[in-house]
Amino acid sequence: MQPLKYRLANASDVESLVALINQAYRTHTDSSWTSEQKIVAGDRINHQQLLESLNQQNFSLFVAEMVEDLETALVACIGLSFQQNSVEIGTFCVASDWQNQGIGKHVLKYAEKMALERCPTLSHYEMWVLDARTELIQYYERCGYSKTACIESYPIHSNVGQPFIDLRLQHMSKSIS
Template sequence: MVTIRQNAFDFSRFTLKNATPDHCDDICKLVNMTYRGKAGWTRETDIISGNRTHIGEITAAMSRPDAQFLVVYRERLLAACIYLAKEQQHAYIGFFSVHPNFQGRGIGKHVLQQAEIIAKQQLQARKIVMFVVSQRHELIAFYQRRGYQRTDRIEEYPLHRGIGTPRVHGLTIEYLEKYIEKLV
């Protein structure tokens, strides 16, 4: 087990790098831990059972030519990951995860800002779109504090994707978006 020191982070050394196929297993484990694990400030464990993802989904997402997983390791531990995919004039963000040992220190904000800059500069995106389980109010509030806005697009929970089974009736997902044209 890797021991994490509780000191302040030097964010200049906390930079996202492109993931390789060798990272797929670590990404899968991190995403499942942060979404459906028992630790962390927000998770889906009480409302959705089963894994959030599987290695096949991660591998398929990584193999898209217009997409990339971005990762950052700290002391040999995958500390954070985020997925960016170009879709028309916008970028889609998904699989955003920060290891519970690193949560609550501003790392999520930092990673999200870096991903937004990459989406604008490398993908030429004008906005970012994501979906969130509608019943995760604290997570939606996190994104709203970072400039994401709710849209009117709400859908039933996507059982067909094999990303878990709702534990509560009426689970939905909703789409959030943020225009990033003015980012440097």
């Protein structure tokens, strides 16, 4: 795998990021290993939601790009929402065509590193995962995250898609030692 180039997302990236996020979360292709296509209908994010996130003071969205034959391809993104002593990792996806190549692991490690550089006093990373996505929960467990006792209802009124099945959000956490 060629090295990834990372940078902060900006307003000019919104259109391509909305397409990437919705494709990665809601479409299943031959190369993708996980998606929400069979459990949630509708877009995961829209332009307005992404712009609002990018304008939040405590939020940073990183994009990962692959340069191949002088072409730059947007392959992944990951968001960091900083709280008092933790950072929530979200808006994390890898384009279906680039999945199963270890990119997700590199992007997650990069985000964890950037979070600590920005805020060295962090005590833990956290994230929310749909409880029905057991393969994703297992992936994060292999990356050092653990399920907590905290489970929340799916945010039906947040305009992030309509579930086909009963869904909950599973909280996961990873201590920073």
